Amino acid sequence: MVMGNFKKKFSPDRLDKAAFAGIIALSASIVVLSVFFRGHTPAGAIAGGYAEGAVQQPLSAEAEARIKQIKNIIEGGGDPAKAEGLIKDAIAQYPYEAEFYMLMGDMYMREQKPLSAVSRYKEAVDLDPDYADKTSNLFEGGKIRVALREAKHKLQAALAKDPDNARLKKAKSDLYYLLRRLAGSCG
Amino acid sequence: MDKLNPSSDNFFRLDRKDRWLFILTGVLIGVAAPLLSYFGNPPNTGLCISCFLENIAGALGLHDNVRMQYARPEIIGLVLGSFIGSVRSGGFRATGGSSPLLKFFTGIFLIIGCSVFIGCPVKMLIRLSAGDFTALAGVAGIMAGVWLGLKFLEGGFRLGQPVSMPAANGLLVPGSMFALLLLVLFDAPFIGTSVKGAAALHAPLWMSLAAGLAIGGLAGKTGFCITGGLSRLFLWGPKEVKGCPKSTGLLLALGAFVISAFITNLAAGQFHPGIHGQPSSNEDYFWNAMGMVVVGFGSVLIRGCPLRQLILSGQGDTDAGAAVLGMLVGAALVNNWGIGGTPAGTPFGGKIAIIVGLIFFLAAGMAYRRRDMGLAPEYQAGLD
Numbered sequence: 166m167v168m169g170n171f172k173k174k175f176s177p178d179r180l181d182k183a184a185f186a187g188i189i190a191l192s193a194s195i196v197v198l199s200v201f202f203r204g205h206t207p208a209g210a211i212a213g214g215y216a217e218g219a220v221q222q223p224l225s226a227e228a229e230a231r232i233k234q235i236k237n238i239i240e241g242g243g244d245p246a247k248a249e250g251l252i253k254d255a256i257a258q259y260p261y262e263a264e265f266y267m268l269m270g271d272m273y274m275r276e277q278k279p280l281s282a283v284s285r286y287k288e289a290v291d292l293d294p295d296y297a298d299k300t301s302n303l304f305e306g307g308k309i310r311v312a313l314r315e316a317k318h319k320l321q322a323a324l325a326k327d328p329d330n331a332r333l334k335k336a337k338s339d340l341y342y343l344l345r346r347l348a349g350s351c352g
Numbered sequence: 353m354d355k356l357n358p359s360s361d362n363f364f365r366l367d368r369k370d371r372w373l374f375i376l377t378g379v380l381i382g383v384a385a386p387l388l389s390y391f392g393n394p395p396n397t398g399l400c401i402s403c404f405l406e407n408i409a410g411a412l413g414l415h416d417n418v419r420m421q422y423a424r425p426e427i428i429g430l431v432l433g434s435f436i437g438s439v440r441s442g443g444f445r446a447t448g449g450s451s452p453l454l455k456f457f458t459g460i461f462l463i464i465g466c467s468v469f470i471g472c473p474v475k476m477l478i479r480l481s482a483g484d485f486t487a488l489a490g491v492a493g494i495m496a497g498v499w500l501g502l503k504f505l506e507g508g509f510r511l512g513q514p515v516s517m518p519a520a521n522g523l524l525v526p527g528s529m530f531a532l533l534l535l536v537l538f539d540a541p542f543i544g545t546s547v548k549g550a551a552a553l554h555a556p557l558w559m560s561l562a563a564g565l566a567i568g569g570l571a572g573k574t575g576f577c578i579t580g581g582l583s584r585l586f587l588w589g590p591k592e593v594k595g596c597p598k599s600t601g602l603l604l605a606l607g608a609f610v611i612s613a614f615i616t617n618l619a620a621g622q623f624h625p626g627i628h629g630q631p632s633s634n635e636d637y638f639w640n641a642m643g644m645v646v647v648g649f650g651s652v653l654i655r656g657c658p659l660r661q662l663i664l665s666g667q668g669d670t671d672a673g674a675a676v677l678g679m680l681v682g683a684a685l686v687n688n689w690g691i692g693g694t695p696a697g698t699p700f701g702g703k704i705a706i707i708v709g710l711i712f713f714l715a716a717g718m719a720y721r722r723r724d725m726g727l728a729p730e731y732q733a734g735l736d
Contacts, residue, residue, distance in 0.1 A: 176723070178507070178723060180503060180504070180507040180717075180718075180721075181718055181721075181723075184504075184714045184715075184717055184718050185718070187710070187714050188711050188714050188715060191707050191710055191711050191714075192711065194707055195704055195707050195708070198700070198703055198704060198707075199704070202700060202703075203700060291696075294419075294549075295548065298419075298548055298549060300547070300548045300549065300552040300553060301548045341628045341629060341635070342695060342696060344628060344629025345628075345629055345630065345631070345633060345634065345695035346695050347629075348395060348629050348630060348631035348632075348633075348695075349394050349395045349550065349553070349631045349632070350394070350470060350550060350631060350632045350633075350694065350695055351394050351397040351400055351403030351406075351470065351471065351475075351550045351632050
C-alpha cells in the first residue's frame with residue numbers, strides 16, 4: 166500500500182530518469198576513483214613533511230650543524246663532490262628536512278645542471294612551502310626563478326630532440342608546477 | 353531595482369539611467385578587483401568570495417591553516433554596502449522560509465566547487481581578464497552547470513515562496529558582519545591573522561572595505577550575479593536581451609566587468625597571457641571544470657552565485673543568510689579536509705567532494721520538483 170501511494174505520487178518523467186541515471190553513474194565513479202586512484206597524488210603534491218597549514222618543526226642541532234658545514238663547503242668553493250656526498254647522506258637521514266633539498270638544488274646549479282636543480286627545488290618547496298611564499302623570510306623565489314629560466318631553455322632543446330622522453334616530460338611538469346607555486350595562490 | 357518589478361509598466365524596457373547603473377557596477381568590480389591585487393591582495397585574487405570566506409573562516413578559528421586567516425574587509429563591505437543601500441532605498445525586507453536548510457547545504461557545496469577550481473565565478477572572470485586561459489575550463493563548467501540547473505527549474509523545481517519576517521531576522525547577517533568589522537578595527541586578539549601565505553597578502557584595510565561597500569551597494573541595487581546573467585541567456589535565448597531589462601543589464605554588467613578588468617590589469621602590469629605558471633591555477637582542467645559545474649548548478653538552484661548570496665543576505669534575505677553560513681562552513685571544511693585545488697592539482701578528496709556535490713544537487717533537483725508545474729514565478733520574475 167505504501168509503495169502504491171508512492172508510485173501514485175511519484176511518476177518519474179524524463180528529467181527524473183536522467184537525474185537518477187546521473188546519480189547512479191556518479192556513485193559508480195566514486196567507487197572507481199576510490200578503488201583505482203585513492204593513493205594517487207597529483208604531480209608535485211605534498212607527499213610528506215609539512216602540510217600547507219602545519220607549523221614547521223624547528224631543526225635539530227645536529228641537522229643545523231650539517232647545514233652549516235655544507236654551506237661552508239659550497240660558499241667557500243670547496244670540493245663539490247664532498248658537499249654532494251654530505252647532502253645525500255643528510256637527505257637519507259632527514260628525508261623531510263627541506264633545506265637539504267634546497268642545498269642540493271644549489272649544488273646542481275653550480276654544476277650547471279638546472280633540470281636536476283629544479284627537481285630538488287620542487288621537493289624543497291613541497292616539504293616547506295615557505296620557500297615559494299614571498300611573505301616568508303625563507304622565500305627563495307629569485308634563486309628558483311633563475312633555475313627555472315635556465316631549465317626551460319635546456320628542456321625546450323631536449324624535448325625538440327626527444328619529445329617522448331618520460332624524464333623530460335616529468336621535468337617539464339615540475340617546472341610548470343614551480344612556476345605556479347611562485348605565481349601564488351589564494352589557497 | 354524597483355523598476356524591474358514584473359508588475360511594473362517598465363518591465364520590458366531598460367532606461368538609460370538603469371543601463372548606466374549596470375555598466376557602472378561591472379566597471380567598478382572590474383577596476384577595483386585588479387587594483388586590490390595591485391595594492392596587496394594575492395595575484396588574480398582582488399575579489400574572490402570563496403578564498404575570502406576561507407580566510408574569514410580561518411580568522412574565526414574554524415580551521416587551523418595558518419596561511420588562510422584574515423577577516424577580509426571586502427566581504428564585510430559587500431554585506432554592509434548592500435545593507436546600507438537597501439535601507440536607503442527602502443528595499444530592505446526581512447524574508448525567509450524558502451528552503452533555508454537546502455540553501456545552507458548548497459552553500460557548503462558552492463564553496464567546495466569554488467575551492468577545487470581555486471576561485472569563485474568573480475575570480476574566474478578576473479583570472480580570464482588577467483590572461484589566465486586555464487580559467488576557460490571554469491567558464492565551460494559554469495555554463496554546463498547553469499544549463500543543468502535550468503533544466504530542473506524548467507521541470508518545476510521550487511524552493512517555496514519566501515515570506516516576510518520580523519525585521520530583526522534580516523539584521524542578523526549584516527549585524528554579524530558589523531560586529532566582525534569592530535573586532536577587526538579593535539584588533540581583537542582571538543581573531544586570527546596570518547603572517548605568511550595568501551592571507552598575509554592584503555590591500556590596506558580602508559581600501560578593501562571601501563571597495564566592498566561600493567560594490568555591495570551597487571550590486572545590491574542592480575542584482576549583479578554571474579550565474580544569473582548566464583542563466584537568463586540559456587533560459588530565454590539571445591532574444592531575451594532585447595526583451596527583458598534585467599537580462600540586458602546583467603549582461604552589460606558582465607561585459608563591462610571583463611573589459612574593465614582587462615584594461616586595468618593591462619595598465620597595472622598584471623596581464624600575463626598564457627596557460628602555464630598562472631597564479632591560483634593547476635593543470636587539472638577536467639576537475640576545474642567540474643568544480644564550476646557544481647557552482648553553476650547550485651547557484652541556479654538557490655537563485656544566485658556566492659557573491660549574490662552575500663548581497664541578498666545584506667538586504668534581509670535570511671535564506672541567503674543560511675547560504676552564507678553554509679558557505680562559511682564549506683570554507684572551513686575545505687581547509688580542514690584539504691579538498692581544495694592547489695597548484696599541484698586536485699586532491700583525491702576534492703574529486704570525491706565534487707561528485708558528492710553533483711549527486712546532492714541532482715537528488716535535490718528531483719526532490720524539490722513539482723512535476724505538474726513549469727518554471728516557478730519567483731524564478732521567472734527574479735532569476736538572479
